[in-house]
Every structure is written in structure tokens, then in C-alpha cells.
Amino acid sequence: xxxxxxxxxxxxxxxxxxxxxxxxxxxxxxxxxxxxxxxxxxxxxxxxxxxxxxxxxxxxxxxxxxxxxxxxxxxxxxxxxxxxxxxxxxxxxxxxxxxxxxxxxxxxxxxxxxxxxxxxxxxxxxxxxxxxxxxxxxxxxxxxxxxxxxxxxxxxxxxxxxxxxxxxxxxxxxxxxxxxxxxxxxxxxxxxxxxxxxxxxxxxxxxxxxxxxxxxxxxxxxxxxxxxxxxxxxxxxxxxxxxxxxxxxxxxxxxxxxxxxxxxxxxxxxxxxxxxxxxxxxxxxxxxxxxxxxxxxxxxxxxxxxxxxxxxxxxxxx
Amino acid sequence: xxxxxxxxxxxxxxxxxxxxxxxxxxxxxxxxxxxxxxxxxxxxxxxxxxxxxxxxxxxxxxxxxxxxxxxxxxxxxxxxxxxxxxxxxxxxxxxxxxxxxxxxxxxxxxxxxxxxxxxxxxxxxxxxxxxxxxxxxxxxxxxxxxxxxxxxxxxxxxxxxxxxxxxxxxxxxxxxxxxxxxxxxxxxxxxxxxxxxxxxxxxxxxxxxxxxxxxxxxxxxxxxxxxxxxxxxxxxxxxxxxxxxxxxxxxxxxxxxxxxxxxxxxxxxxxxxxxxxxxxxxxxxxxxxxxxxxxxxxxxxxxxxxxxxxxxxxxxxxxxxxxxxxxxxxxxxxxxxxxxxxxxxxxxxxxxxxxxxxxxxxxxxxxxxxxxxxxxxxxxxxxxxxxxxxxxxxxxxxxxxxxxxxxxxxxxxxxxxxxxxxxxxxxxxxxxxxxxxxxxxxxxxxxxxxxxxxxxxxxxxxxxxxxxxxxxxxxxxxxxxxxxxxxxxxxxxxxxxxxxxxxxxxxxx
Numbered sequence: 001x002x003x004x005x006x007x008x009x010x011x012x013x014x015x016x017x018x019x020x021x022x023x024x025x026x027x028x029x030x031x032x033x034x035x036x037x038x039x040x041x042x043x044x045x046x047x048x049x050x051x052x053x054x055x056x057x058x059x060x061x062x063x064x065x066x067x068x069x070x071x072x073x074x075x076x077x078x079x080x081x082x083x084x085x086x087x088x089x090x091x092x093x094x095x096x097x098x099x100x101x102x103x104x105x106x107x108x109x110x111x112x113x114x115x116x117x118x119x120x121x122x123x124x125x126x127x128x129x130x131x132x133x134x135x136x137x138x139x140x141x142x143x144x145x146x147x148x149x150x151x152x153x154x155x156x157x158x159x160x161x162x163x164x165x166x167x168x169x170x171x172x173x174x175x176x177x178x179x180x181x182x183x184x185x186x187x188x189x190x191x192x193x194x195x196x197x198x199x200x201x202x203x204x205x206x207x208x209x210x211x212x213x214x215x216x217x218x219x220x221x222x223x224x225x226x227x228x229x230x231x232x233x234x235x236x237x238x239x240x241x242x243x244x245x246x247x248x249x250x251x252x253x254x255x256x257x258x259x260x261x262x263x264x265x266x267x268x269x270x271x272x273x274x275x276x277x278x279x280x281x282x283x284x285x286x287x288x289x290x291x292x293x294x295x296x297x298x299x300x301x302x303x304x305x306x307x308x309x310x311x312x313x314x315x316x317x318x
Numbered sequence: 319x320x321x322x323x324x325x326x327x328x329x330x331x332x333x334x335x336x337x338x339x340x341x342x343x344x345x346x347x348x349x350x351x352x353x354x355x356x357x358x359x360x361x362x363x364x365x366x367x368x369x370x371x372x373x374x375x376x377x378x379x380x381x382x383x384x385x386x387x388x389x390x391x392x393x394x395x396x397x398x399x400x401x402x403x404x405x406x407x408x409x410x411x412x413x414x415x416x417x418x419x420x421x422x423x424x425x426x427x428x429x430x431x432x433x434x435x436x437x438x439x440x441x442x443x444x445x446x447x448x449x450x451x452x453x454x455x456x457x458x459x460x461x462x463x464x465x466x467x468x469x470x471x472x473x474x475x476x477x478x479x480x481x482x483x484x485x486x487x488x489x490x491x492x493x494x495x496x497x498x499x500x501x502x503x504x505x506x507x508x509x510x511x512x513x514x515x516x517x518x519x520x521x522x523x524x525x526x527x528x529x530x531x532x533x534x535x536x537x538x539x540x541x542x543x544x545x546x547x548x549x550x551x552x553x554x555x556x557x558x559x560x561x562x563x564x565x566x567x568x569x570x571x572x573x574x575x576x577x578x579x580x581x582x583x584x585x586x587x588x589x590x591x592x593x594x595x596x597x598x599x600x601x602x603x604x605x606x607x608x609x610x611x612x613x614x615x616x617x618x619x620x621x622x623x624x625x626x627x628x629x630x631x632x633x634x635x636x637x638x639x640x641x642x643x644x645x646x647x648x649x650x651x652x653x654x655x656x657x658x659x660x661x662x663x664x665x666x667x668x669x670x671x672x673x674x675x676x677x678x679x680x681x682x683x684x685x686x687x688x689x690x691x692x693x694x695x696x697x698x699x700x701x702x703x704x705x706x707x708x709x710x711x712x713x714x715x716x717x718x719x720x721x722x723x724x725x726x727x728x729x730x731x732x733x734x735x736x737x738x739x740x741x742x743x744x745x746x747x748x749x750x751x752x753x754x755x756x757x758x759x760x761x762x763x764x765x766x767x768x769x770x771x772x773x774x775x776x777x778x779x780x781x782x783x784x785x786x787x788x789x790x791x792x793x794x795x796x797x798x799x800x801x802x803x804x805x806x807x808x809x810x811x812x813x814x815x816x817x818x819x820x821x822x823x824x825x826x827x
Contacts, residue, residue, distance in 0.1 A: 005816045008823045016811040018649055023809055064700075091755050119698040126701030128751065190756060213821050274815075281822055 013283030028249025092129030157184030168243035196280030198317035202232025335796030352786035460494035483560035652812030664772035670733035
């Protein structure tokens, strides 16, 4: 039975973790470029230099002594997102949706006083949420107000779009919807829903939750299929350009769609998860092999626009 | 290219590892199983005599290592006697001497004898000289007659000697043989006569005296057999059966016509040889055997270390095995654990507590630690002080647990003190973070995963056979390394991934 399952998954071109690590992240993502994506402040700086829109940075805290000035600096902003610069998997992200007098109200409805907020910053600085436990920086940024089109299929947090980019070509995409289980976070392993996207049209396909395949949002009951994602072409273009930003051959690009400011680059990931294959009911390997057939290496890679056109042409959902 | 490199490296490592392993198993006969025992023989020669106020000198022939048996740990027990050992031709001679002795004297010679079975040595000494034997006038004709008969019919010395012994053993011997041997000849008589007749034909031969190594009463009888010089080596023949070769259990004691023991300055001389069998770890035998034949290889082995250091390495060599199990669990099965090698360290700690108690103690320590960690959460401590606080609490809990279990009469509780506390602290910290970020289910799942991995690692790492194999054959680590390297490039699915991606296949149907 195991043999049979292995064979059929291999036929579908499903990529496993060992395969991703050995043949993609280890082979195509040189270690020296990791800081560009692991440090969200660095990513933000790079994106701004390249003219790619990102959520506005309100404050960055690198030392314990700066923490006490943070509250004053944040006074002009009714809502914001506090996160570790080196966080992974959505850990340590605190979304402040508004104020309750002098206190802060999280997106989940919790009330935090100033001391508790500062404790969270201290935790971030001490490296509690960072990838390898080294001391970290905390960053506070604009809280994205997501596009109304996602309203019926989101619970609390902000939905985002994850696009896998292979050698600069977007090969697979999914929409990640926060649920009650995920507590407003958009990470699949925390319970968010992944919804496959037809790369050509930017229209959602079926979805996957932790327990299996789904076609409705578990909290709102509304169908997640057939939704047209606005500004799709722009989102693909940002994803494709992220390759030149980082030189990482195998990259996960996370984008959010702000109702006022349009698509913005949220963060990059050098080891993107594999659940996207479940969301799209398709394997990554056949698409990657197709890109490999056309482009043999970074040398003969066309510009970002052409790569997007290639992707929309080739990876049409059947 | 990368792949070729990897495969070549793995192949070389495996070849070296397996090569050494096979050499030690096949050539040095290191035991594969931990309990293997072999017999060793404690051989003793007891010399008694009565001295009468005179200087005494006792010469005893003692055995030496042969290709079949290794003789070690010679010991001489003799009150007040000086002792020297010398080598005479093919024999070893021990000489006890004392200026003055009186009354009944007892001297002992003891040695350990083990099967050695080394390859026959290449003898470079020239063909031994043959002294012309002396016969009485009447016997000479009969002896020459026998000698000429066997010379005519034989192709080589061995068959010649066998032929001769057959003639000496005929049920109704011809007159010539009867004349030479006398009535009811012993094996010694036959062997002696054979040596002399072969001497007439110019063939070097000698009598060998020895004992049979088997469990027997008090006194072991002396056995005698014949050896003839055959193309650079001595070939043994049994004078009673005229067959070539003697049983493996025969151990040569001395060779030639000399008596076993000679005495000056005493009377009523007696020698008894006795032996006792003892069981010994096969590994010990292999080492001793190896030291006799291949000193260099064993000089640089773990077995040459002091015993307590050997114990340390017995455990240390299991750590890579534990690491290998984790490679399998994580990369082939897909189990997540807290900390990559935490389960290996826990498995080491379980050594002292045994598995069941280990799991009980570990679970309760982590549970209590978590409770305290959640309490500390309220105090909003910074990371490093918080870790140090949890570490302190863990040590206190370990102490309390030891005291309580000891009072309850559970001795095992004492070994809680050997738990790796820093690892426990990190486990508690990471578990609490996962608990908060991913929920209790994920935290407990990962905790159980770690515990399961530790238990499995323990079960493998504490197999006596596994420990024995890696300690006696540390070169197997090279093979383990090769497999680990290959697994490092395993790009197939993990077992749990199959289950994860299963919906994609079922959807297709």
C-alpha cells in the first residue's frame, strides 16, 4: 500500500520535504542570501529600493533600551502589527486592531496594557521567536486593511497570497485564509485554509484545511471557489521580481492586498511549505520541470514580465 | 558529479569498515555475540620430592605456545626456590634451585592454555641433523630389515612413518618387530622405536610428549606421539593407530628423548599434570590470542584502554547509533521532536532509570516544569533569566523527586539526577512556546513524539548485541556514517507525508 501510494504521488509530481530540502533549497538557495529573506526588515528595505510596495514601517526596535519609547512612537497609529524581524511560521506576530482607552485591543479581542505589549517586544528581542534563537529585532508596521472581496471568507486576520517562484517564474499560488482555529493567522500549519489559485486567471480553486480538502470556509460557510483575486497580474509581477531581489532560485513570496494601497509584498520565504500542492490538487515538480525545459539557467532568463506571461500561459488550471 | 562523489565516499567508507570488521571476525575470530564464551585451560604440573639437607636443583620441561595452543601467564609456585627458564632446542626448561632443603617439597608450575590455531609458521631452520641410532647387535639386523622395507614402499617421510607404525601395530607381529618392541609395548615404546628406525634411514623424527585437554580426574596421563620431518615442517602421527595427525585436544608439552623432570639432591620424585576448564569471554580470548600474533592492531584498539574507560566508550559509541535512529525517524518517517538530538540524550539517561521509570520521571519532570514555566510567564521575565529560572526549578524538582522516590523505596528515583537538565530545560521552554503558539494538542503531540523517539533510541542503544558490535568493531561506525551520508541525499517521501498528501490520490479515483 505504501509502495502504491508512493508511486501515485510520484506520478502526480508531488514534492516531499526531503526533495525540497535536497534538490531545491540546498541546491538553489545559497546560504549567504538567507539573511535577505529571514530578516523582514532587510526584505522591506530591498523591496522599497526596487520600488515594490510594502506595508509601511512605523518603528523598529533593536535594543531593550528603546522599548520604553515605543508606546509614544506608536501613539499616532490607531492600529498596527508587531512582529519579530526573524520570525518564522507566523510565530510572535501581534495584531493590534485598535485602542481601548490607554490599552491595546488585539485582532482576537484581547486587551493588552502597555506593560504586556512591552513584554512581548522584550520576548521578541531575546530571540524567543527567531529561527535559531539568536537575539532579534521587533518591527511595527502598517496593519493591512484587506480588500473587501475577501470579507466573506476570512475570520479575523488578514488573508494573504503565497506564490512559489522557481528561477523567477511563478509556478504555483494559493490564497491563505485565516480561521478561528488559526486565531487569525494565515499559516496552514496553524489551521488556516489554503485555497489553490489558477495562475492564468487568478481565480480560486478548491481548498485544503488541516483535516482535509474543503470547498467552503469553515467559519463563514461561504464557498471559497471561483473567487477572482483583484490585481492578479500585479501580484504575479511582484512575485517574479522578488527573484532578482534575493537571487533565491526557490522562493515563497507572500503578498497582501490592501484595500487602499493594492498588492504589497509582505515577506519572503526561502523554505516555503508544501501544503500549496494540496490546495492546488497538483504537484510542483511537473511545473518546475517545464520551467527547466524552457530556461536552462539564470543566464537565459527573460525579464519579469515575460516570465509572468510564460507562467500564465503554461500553468492554466485545466 | 556531486552524486558520484557521495557514492564513492560511501563506498570507500563501507569498504574500510566492512573490511576491518570481516578481518576481525574471520581472522582474529572476535565474537559476534556478546555472551560468547570459550574454554580456557588452567594447566598445572605438580612436582613433589623429598629433599635431604642438600642443595636441590629441579629441571622441569614446560610447554610453549604452538600453532595450535597459546600458553600464557606462566606461574611458578615454590617457597624459597630460585627459578630460571631457558629454551633448549624445541623445549622450554624451568629450573628451580635452592641451597638447602629438607623434607617433602612441592613445586607448582601453572599456565593458561587457549586454542590459538594460527597459521603454520614458515620454518626457516634447516633440516634437523639425524644422529645414527645405536642398536644392539641382535636388534640391528631386525631394525635394518624394517628400515629397508619401509624405504622401498614409500614416496615421502610421512607415508614411510605411517607404514612403519602400521608394521609395529600388527596384531601378530613378525619376529623382528616382536624382538625390537618386547612384550606389550606402550605407545612411548613404539614412538621411540619408530624414531630410531627412521633414524637408520636418515629421516628426522622425534617423540612428542603431551596431554589431552579434557576434563578429567586429578591426574592427566601423558600421551606420546611421533613427529617426522616432512618438507620443512613436522608432521604428527599417532603411534597407536598409525594415522596421520593427532586429535586437536592433544597439547604438546615437550619433545625429544629427555625426561619431563630431573632432580638433583632429592628422592621420591613425582610429577602430576592436571588441568581445569574455565569459561572466559570470547572477546578476552580473542584479545589474548591477538596479542600473541598481531600485536599492532590491538595496541590501537578500544580494548587496550583501561576497563572503566572502556565502559565510557561502550556508551559513547551508542550516541551515533541514536543519531542514526533520529535520522530515520525524522527524514524517513517524518516525526518531529523537540530539539534534534534531545531524544538521544534522554535515551542515554534512561540507561540508569530503565525505560518505564525513565518515561515516568521524564513526563512528570516536564509536566511540573511546564506548570512552573506557565506561572513564570505571568512575571514577564526576559528569555535568559527565565531559562535560568526554569533550569533552577528543574534541578530542584530532580532533587525532590529523588528524595521522595527514595523514601518510598524506589531506588531508581536516585538516578533521576543523571537526567540532562539543560536539555530538559530547553524542552520545557520550547514546549511552552509551542503550547502557546500552536496550542496544547501540537505541544503534547511533539512531546510524545520526542518521548517515543527517546524510547525507541533507548531500546536500540541498549541492545547488548548492538553495544557489543559497535564496541568490539568500532569500524562499523564507518558503515553507519556511509549510510547516514546516503540518507542525507534521500529525496523520497517521508512516511507521514504519504498520509498528508493522500487526499490528492484518493481524489483522482
